[in-house]
Structures are given as C-alpha cells and as structure tokens.
Amino acid sequence: MNKEVNARLYRMRVGSGRLIKMTKEQIKDDIEEGTGEAAQKAHISELSSTDIDEITEIMTQPTLTVGLEPGREVVLTTDGSYMKYGGISRYAGVPISKEQALWTAERVLGFDTMDLGTTDYSIKPVKSIILDEAVELENCQLFSVVPLLYGAMPNLGIYYQSLGGKWQSPVDLLKQGKLDEAKKTQEGAARDLTTDITYVARVIHQAGADGINLDTTGASGDAEFYATLQGVENVIKETGMAVEVGMSGEMIQGMHMELAYKGKRLAGLWVHEQGRLVAEAGASIFGPTVNTRLGKSFPWNVGYSVTLVKKCTEEVPIPIHVNMGMGVCGIPMVETVPVECASRAARAMITVADVDGI
Secondary structure: OHHHHHOOOEEEEEOOOOEEEEOHHHHHHHHHHHHHHHHHHHOOOOOOHHHHHHHHHHHOOOOOOOOOOOOOOOEOOOOOHHHHOOOOOOOOOOOOOHHHHHHHHHHOOOOOOEEEOOOOOEHHHHHOOHHHHHHHHHHHHHOOOOOEEEEEEOOHHHHEHHHOOOEOOHHHHHHOOOHHHHHHHHHHHHHHHHHHHHHHHHHHHHOOOOEEEEEEEOOOOHHHHHHHHHHHHHHHHHHOOEEEEEEOOOEOOOOOOOOEEOOEEOOOOEHHHHHHHHHHHOOOEEEOOOEOOOOOEHHHHHHHHHHHHHHHHHHOOOOEEOOOOOOEOOOOOOOOOOHHHHHHHHHHHHHOOOOOEO
C-alpha cells in the first residue's frame, strides 16, 4: 500500500481530453491492453515487449513535449491546414486570405507541403466553384516552392436527399426494409462522386496542382471507399497527378455490404487492408486513421493505434502518412490538441510504427 502511495504519478489524459494521473505501471498496463485489443480485432500481431517499453518510456519522459533525434524527422502533409489560422476559419481567425495563410505556413512555419481547399471541405460543393479555386491555386503556385495539393473530402453523405443531394437516403430505405433500393441508391451516389472527383482533379491539374488530397475517406461506408478508389484510378489515368488518400476510421463500415474492388469486399476492411487497395488503385500516399476511444487513457489509445498503423507500414507498398489530429491515432477529442499528447503520439508513430510522414 505504501509503495502505491509513493509511486510517481505522471500527468496523462483520457480520450475526451480530461486530465488524469497514472503510475508508470498503469501506463504500461494500458499500452499492453490497447495493443492486445487491436491485435484481436484486426487479426494481427501485438506490439513486441521492446515496442511496449519504448512507448512507455515516451509517455513517462519528464518534459512537456518530446522530440526526435536529428535525422529521424518525417514529412508533413496537411488537410485544410490553411484554415487553422486564416480569417476564413473558426480557429485562430487571423484576418488573412487563403493565399497568405499558405505562404505563412511555407515561409514562417516551415511546412513541408500544403493543401488548398474551401471551408466546406468536400468534393460536391467544391465542384461548382472549382474554376475560382483554380485561380487561387495558380496564384499560390506562382509564389511558393513547397508541393501544393488541393484537398477535399469525398463525403458521399451529402449526395443523399437528407443532406441536400438528389439520391434517396439509404438509411431511410434500410429502416423501411428496402435493402435492394438502399444498395442501388448508394451505387448511384458513388458513380456521381467518382465523376466529381475526376472533374475536380482535372481542373486543378490544369491549374498546376502537385496533387490532390482525398481526406476522411470512407466516412459514409463502403460505397464511399469504392467511389474514391474508382476516382483515384481516373485521376491517375487522366492526369498522372499524385494522390493522397486519408481515411476516416480503422475499419470500413458496411452500409452496402456487397461492393468489392479488385475482388476484395470493402466492408469490414482494417487499415492495412485499406492501404493495400489504395496502393493498387495507384495512389501515392496512404493516410491510415484510428479513432480515439474517449473513455480510454491516452497510453491505451496510443498502444491501440500504433499496433494497427505498424501493420500498414509493414504491408502497404506506398508511403504512410498517419493522420494525427483531433480525435484520431491517440490524440484526445479536443479542438485544441494538447501538445504533450501530440508530440508523444507522433514520436511513437515514427519510432515504433515507422511511418513515413504525418
């Protein structure tokens, strides 16, 4: 009892962002529990004892933030980062244009790459204003050096009537027991999404974009992932442009259940399986995502996430740029990310999961 009382307590958080105190033994136990659950669910190997010890050491370092040894740095790609401090966003709200925000990121903050997009960061609303976006993108390219991508979410959900689209909502149809109709409406919406991805990519390629970033892919289930994979194929075929595909979660939800790509059923795919198909479609970068559990500790979430992402780096043949933002890959679900969590989760991903970028 006295030993427990005298044990050093480390400041940690839970997935919701709430501060807690944990001993080193509790931290290690949670990492072990997290990797065990990830391995069981995805049918993959747990982290080794050496990996667990390394993550424990990262968690218990006494500094507020942790860093890397020189030479271990990785490339940073972004999704909507110009919005984080420009006047068009809900974040810092600095009264500057998108172009100025991008140049600030490049010249002041030292970003490796940047992406441009709209506040409504989705393919469907972008389509109607893409010619205006192309002008801004060309202006940015004229005065910048870093690779510049155009970013947007596939966001199949807004193609349904419940969110202003033309296709009947599959959720409404499923509630009525109309299974075939629900599948057909998803297939129709997916065709439209693929067409729109191809069109947007064609225009931004003509404006000089270095690539396109399709972010939060699969949020509306397997039909959205299917449409995105088809869109990637079209973009590569028509433009030869680089494509980054970032996911929305560690497993593809089965809304349709029967859609397949290259003979592989999409519903239920885990991150490493998603990444292999993204690579087969021709994409240049894969961004795996693991959803943070709000009631679990930060060490648990990092152990869980690193286990899944490490499998990606072992099996996916293209660069892995893991999503490390609010509510994913160990980061707590708070809008202003705690720096102690961001730096520790990032280091674990780099040194244990061996990711190529963030």
